[in-house]
Amino acid sequence: MTYLITGATGEVGARVVKQLVEREERPRLFVRDGAKAQARFGQNVDVRVGDLGDRESLTAALRGVESLFLVTSGPNIPMLDEIAARAARDADIGHVVKLSSLDVEQSLAIGAWHERGEAAIRASGVLFAFLRPTGFMTNLLAWAGSIQAEGVVRTSTGNGKRAFIHPDDIAAVAVRALTSHEFVGDALALTGPEALSFAEVAARLGAAIGRDLRYETLSDEEARLRFQATGASDEETEAHVELWRAIREGRVGTTTDGVQDVLGRRPIGLDRWITENVDAFRSKAA
Numbered sequence: 001m002t003y004l005i006t007g008a009t010g011e012v013g014a015r016v017v018k019q020l021v022e023r024e025e026r027p028r029l030f031v032r033d034g035a036k037a038q039a040r041f042g043q044n045v046d047v048r049v050g051d052l053g054d055r056e057s058l059t060a061a062l063r064g065v066e067s068l069f070l071v072t073s074g075p076n077i078p079m080l081d082e083i084a085a086r087a088a089r090d091a092d093i094g095h096v097v098k099l100s101s102l103d104v105e106q107s108l109a110i111g112a113w114h115e116r117g118e119a120a121i122r123a124s125g126v127l128f129a130f131l132r133p134t135g136f137m138t139n140l141l142a143w144a145g146s147i148q149a150e151g152v153v154r155t156s157t158g159n160g161k162r163a164f165i166h167p168d169d170i171a172a173v174a175v176r177a178l179t180s181h182e183f184v185g186d187a188l189a190l191t192g193p194e195a196l197s198f199a200e201v202a203a204r205l206g207a208a209i210g211r212d213l214r215y216e217t218l219s220d221e222e223a224r225l226r227f228q229a230t231g232a233s234d235e236e237t238e239a240h241v242e243l244w245r246a247i248r249e250g251r252v253g254t255t256t257d258g259v260q261d262v263l264g265r266r267p268i269g270l271d272r273w274i275t276e277n278v279d280a281f282r283s284k285a286a
């Protein structure tokens with residue numbers, strides 16, 4: 001079987017590649033920078049260069065492929081998913097496994113981008129499985145700078161909770177979906193094992209690095225200005241401010257049995273992720 005992996009240099013896609021290679025598969029990667037991908041994965045992969053915005057390059061890479069793992073990001077998700085759906089149909093592949101978002105179920109902006117992308121894939125007639133994860137544990141790395149420098153975590157999420165998921169679990173579900181047709185037509189809601197407030201997460205990080213972290217609450221406007229300062233577009237900024245507000249209002253603290261149902265084991269907990277990443281939060285001077 002040939003699997004085409006997009007987003008292979010990203011958070012989830014790289015783990016999908018790694019897990020497929022561990023199963024002695026030789027995945028085909030669709031990347032913008034072939035040298036970067038080859039340097040990262042060596043001879044265990046077949047690298048094809050192209051761009052998700054360029055249907056011809058994707059269709060060519062899809063020839064002979066059984067399943068496509070599709071990762072698209074940002075406000076262009078609907079357009080890129082439509083291009084991918086058409087390319088998948090033209091290349092007559094087995095099915096598409098799309099990395100979507102649990103926010104689809106919450107009528108949030110990022111969810112709306114994915115909802116439109118999912119709709120384009122459904123409408124194309126290609127067989128599909130949608131993975132709908134909650135927030136990734138790796139998002140917490142965004143706190144590393146302020147924790148290292150000031151011992152502070154700042155968010156606008158108040159006491160709201162989120163059941164962060166380990167990206168290894170998303171990748172494991174993706175590999176199951178890609179290598180079988182078990183989940184065709186399904187939208188799998190995937191979360192970590194427990195919903196935690198961001199203050200609770202900060203307390204666990206603090207305990208791991210042996211430092212009392214201060215937790216500061218931001219207003220929506222303060223959060224907006226800080227996110228904009230990272231270079232994000234207005235549309236992306238508003239989508240994130242809206243998501244943090246939804247967390248604060250207790251609208252996205254769901255936990256699901258999705259990982260357990262697919263993998264037959266509990267999802268990975270936050271403590272393991274913290275153990276794996278603790279050095280990122282330690283002060284360099286310490």
Ligand SMILES: NC(=O)c1ccc[n+]([C@@H]2O[C@H](COP(=O)([O-])OP(=O)(O)OC[C@H]3O[C@@H](n4cnc5c(N)ncnc54)[C@H](OP(=O)(O)O)[C@@H]3O)[C@@H](O)[C@H]2O)c1
Pocket residue numbers: 006007008009010011012013030031032033050051052053071072073074099100101102110133134135136139
């Ligand atoms: N973070 C969360 O909490 C969360 C939660 C739920 C759902 N999601 C969804 O997860 C997805 C992001 O997954 P991720 O975090 O694994 O990705 P990521 O780490 O942000 O990486 C994005 C990947 O896409 C590739 N890429 C970007 N534009 C491309 C293009 N035009 N053509 C070809 N490749 C392109 C990048 O390659 P380069 O190396 O070339 O840049 C990179 O490999 C989004 O759809 C997001 O909505 C995220």
